[in-house]
């Protein structure tokens with residue numbers, strides 16, 4: 001999704017904007033641009049494609065020298081990726097960068113065309129720039145206030161006016177924006193990594209607030225110009241944490257950070273060997289009383305919910321429904337005041353998940369967010385929040401965020417089951433203790449990267465692939481399959497192993513490798529029968545199971561073993577080889593692992 005930056009200070013603004021935009025590349029983009037005041041005039045440079053294209057265009061044009069400006073990476077929604085559709089948009093008087101979607105842009109555009117405005121781009125954003133120009137009569141706040149009252153949709157906006165050559169204005173609704181302050185300098189950005197090189201101190205801009213960055217300082221007002229006092233936050237990530245730390249790709253680094261991420265996430269939530277979510281406002285009394293649980297999320301986060309469903313239903317004996325957020329919003333779900341809706345999201349800004357949260361609140365259900373990004377919209381709007389402490393996840397393909405979402409799902413399930421009396425204290429302590437051992441076990445799985453590299457080398461030329469499993473292994477295979485397809489571009493599907501015979505097995509030939517996950521011992525023999533069925537039809541088979549289990553050659557061409565923990569917790573171990581297989585396959589295919597085509601890290605539009 002689009003990334004916004006802005007700077008006011010003494011440094012070379014173009015350089016700061018480009019550096020900051022480079023820290024937002026993980027969000028996904030297809031073009032970039034900056035607008036900087038040079039000798040009192042707004043100078044703009046924009047280019048389709050990677051930031052490097054913008055940098056070389058800037059260099060070819062002699063650069064823009066100034067200390068105040070705004071920048072943008074665009075992920076196309078309205079109009080193709082092109083120089084002309086790239087941000088910033090505007091004219092010599094007012095220029096803006098925008099993240100989000102202006103829903104009523106067509107009617108505004110028609111109105112402005114009637115007043116003589118001519119549009120250059122196909123974007124919704126240009127209508128906001130022109131509307132600001134239309135309302136601007138010498139008072140920027142008045143122009144912003146009038147414009148804001150006319151636009152519908154989601155936005156974070158960085159705005160500069162020619163008459164105020166040392167000032168950046170910013171406001172937002174439903175798209176994230178932070179305002180950061182350093183020594184005699186101030187910044188705006190869509191996310192914290194953009195400013196970490198310069199400062200760790202920042203504010204979260206709220207809806208209805210206007211930030212004015214001037215003379216290296218920042219002030220906040222409402223749209224009537226009345227001052228607002230805000231609390232400053234300090235990022236606990238340093239720049240290094242947001243860098244690759246010696247790994248070839250962020251994704252590989254993040255896979256290796258999983259043990260630490262789990263420890264950081266669970267340790268503060270365990271007291272005397274028992275899960276304790278009180279710091280997140282969750283008490284056993286509350287947990288006892290819910291009638292139904294809905295887990296709503298998108299992509300990988302939804303897959304974490306699928307594992308959660310198995311675990312919660314098995315030990316907590318309460319019905320759990322897992323929904324894709326974009327479906328939940330529109331399927332008229334039957335939820336009541338007695339239900340709990342759990343929203344899972346790494347970014348905390350996913351548009352569909354956010355709207356699902358709002359729907360659940362409207363229906364009176366209790367809401368719980370499991371979110372990684374502190375202060376994100378979903379975290380702030382939910383009744384309760386359990387933060388996952390994965391640190392910044394930069395690779396588009398989610399790995400460590402999924403892992404800590406699982407860790408939280410387990411803690412939650414254990415506490416709920418104990419509260420409901422379906423899990424004894426002794427069992428609860430035993431499972432919690434096993435959860436604490438998972439990081440060490442993952443470290444041993446990570447040491448087997450050669451096996452995963454080998455499997456990747458066997459898969460690299462495949463066009464199609466199947467993942468199969470039963471129970472928790474099926475839930476997990478869905479994540480393995482998504483990981484592979486999103487970064488290797490190999491078509492893959494995940495199937496409940498017992499369902500193959502009902503149609504899909506007709507696709508199985510020697511050209512269809514099958515990755516089977518069989519860690520659930522009560523289902524092991526049944527899964528193995530299904531593996532034999534595909535092998536008998538020519539498929540090459542790769543099995544992920546407990547390392548102590550040996551299978552015959554008529555089952556698997558290659559086996560990857562993982563350490564044994566309680567079967568309930570096996571997904572946390574079995575997912576690691578699947579992540580590594582996806583990673584190495586993508587590397588072998590020469591793909592852009594961290595920024596796969598067509599994908600954005602944070603999907604802030606519907």
Ligand code: M6R
Nearest residue numbers: 299300301345346347350397398
């Ligand atoms: O930020 P969120 O967790 O809400 O994002 C949800 C999905 O967009 C995300 O998990 C996506 O599926 C990842 N690219 C998967 O690796």
